[in-house]
Amino acid sequence: MAVGQVSFPQMNPIAGISLGTTNAGIKQTVRADILVVQMAEGSSCAAVFTQNAFCAAPVHVAKAHLSQSPRWLLINSGNANAGTGASGMSNALFTCEAVAKLVSGAATQVLPFSTGVIGEPLAVDKIEHALPNAIAQLAEENWTAAAQAIMTTDTFAKGATRCIEVAGEKITINGISKGAGMIQPNMATMLGFMATDAKISSALLQEILSFSAEQSFNRITVDGDTSTNDACVLMASGCSAAPEITAESPYYQVFADAVLAVCKELAELIIRDGEGATKLMRIVVEEALHDAEAVQVAKTIAHSPLVKTAFFASDPNWGRILAAVGRAGVENMDLDKVQLYLGDVCIVENGGRAASYTEQAGQAVMNKEEITVTVRLGRGVATQEVLTCDFSYDYVKINAEYRS
């Protein structure tokens, strides 16, 4: 089940970035579950990682390797290699060495990523066995296969792409991501991999990625559970004919905006494919004192099981939204100044139900598949938006049966 009609976009190859997938039999026996990405020599690379204190072994390793001029990514689905202690660390390093041997690189130039069940030993023998095939498949055209290989409970592959012109030359930015549960990225995301042929320093790339991830992946939540394995990578091969993008370049903002657009599209796709999702909700908090307050209120609404089940039932039970705003921890909130809208319909003003509100008008909005909830706090001028989905029978079903 997914919210809206979603098809994988036509994605142009990125010169200097090749992708190879194969099946290693980690959990699934048929689908590809290994992805290797190779960057041209001299590529830049930036990444953001989960803030979960128990971050997975591959996250530790990828963080350490990020400054060592990375040339390869190795991603496996089906096993998170998290909560696996010392053996998890040596397993992650072992897979880096296995890639390095096959490509005549250094193990420190490989960034490993894992996603799947937590606490199971990673089947490194299976990965080692499958790697030659994945590397044999390396090609710049494989974005769709790559997006499929990183899926876990996702029901569709997720991709987004943008093209910009820099000094008359084309630059492409491609991205893929996966969800679909344990989603409340914190300063990072679920797995997201983006690449561009732009020429840009790693430092500047990191600045752009950090900002973009904060405004996109860090503004979505399925269940409020921050994964141990979240990571988002932006690679730049520099193979485009366009001049280098610098902080002073007139094209800096154009490029940064395109990266943000790809991030936002990937983040929204994760919510559209949220576990059991039948509805997409945009929670917009306006007139907050500052951004953090707006995000805090929006996430409290987005995490409320009572709000999420009401949306599943298409029930305009706005009292639950108001109760969530009230428990969001905002000091000295004045209920009389708070306004609440479902779509364009004003529900709450002056501390109670709006005089103009009718249940029919609220019901008409709730019947839609995509719904915007707007809360005006009447305290300031900050606005932030959080995307989430509803809580359905299928959310319980998917997560009750995840390991069976």
Next chain:
Amino acid sequence: MAVGQVSFPQMNPIAGISLGTTNAGIKQTVRADILVVQMAEGSSCAAVFTQNAFCAAPVHVAKAHLSQSPRWLLINSGNANAGTGASGMSNALFTCEAVAKLVSGAATQVLPFSTGVIGEPLAVDKIEHALPNAIAQLAEENWTAAAQAIMTTDTFAKGATRCIEVAGEKITINGISKGAGMIQPNMATMLGFMATDAKISSALLQEILSFSAEQSFNRITVDGDTSTNDACVLMASGCSAAPEITAESPYYQVFADAVLAVCKELAELIIRDGEGATKLMRIVVEEALHDAEAVQVAKTIAHSPLVKTAFFASDPNWGRILAAVGRAGVENMDLDKVQLYLGDVCIVENGGRAASYTEQAGQAVMNKEEITVTVRLGRGVATQEVLTCDFSYDYVKINAEYRS
């Protein structure tokens, strides 16, 4: 559905505290939905209320009236009178006046409480019409009927009682409460009403109630949603023959312990009857730096939809518990020092799965109806416990259909 076999206890009357119920037709058409409690003149009364910023109109009124030597409580189920603006306030005051007229008291001596759907106008005419009958029913024996009258989505009436001896004289403490959703009391509880025939000042009663509520009602959560209407009241009629309980009295601690025991039992009953609950989980966090840290970690686990659905499925998916600990916001946590137990079974130590752990042993614990999860943080000596329940299909069903 409820966890465990629960029957309403045999509750002795409390001299000086009488209770009367009736049906006013607020939402249910058959069941009693109005409860009036009358305290003997000279009774003491203490209360704690929700910290939700959008607390309901009756909460505002009850807070204001608490210092005016209250003699009566008026509780209605079926409508929360929350999010109802200025008319909600005048409706709450109107019901106080309606009681006052019938009993020849002052409206300021009436504490109003409401529970039910948020945002609907309170049918004060129905309440006014029904009140004479409720007052005609006033009697000291009506604890069971009282517990039934305050139910909303509860599947059974909740009561707890303790008797202590003070200087050779018997003192009784009775309590009733209701759940069963929007449960994460914050410095208060869902509705809980307790009474005793002890002689004790309101100030001391408040001290005991505040401490007990913090250690009981504030340590439970069904869905993390703090209600707009939480309130907990402790009345003391002073009608017992026992001497007054003072701060210096040797019986102070005996009395306080008995109140805490009643609070804890009522709180646990709310969880046993949590919406859709099939399991009761005790989340015990040990070796925390301080109590607040222990509660924070325990509540993060207790609120995780992924943890709750895994318990529903009896799946020992402990990675989800570890991920919740990791995102609980504890600074500088050392995974290598963290231990995780399901019942008596050690699952995690030294940063990974315990060598002794077997899936069968974990499964045997998960198959039980009542499960203790123990997390040792290895940081200090503070211990705190939070009670919660699982997330089932029925949780979604109950909350998707609540207003229909």
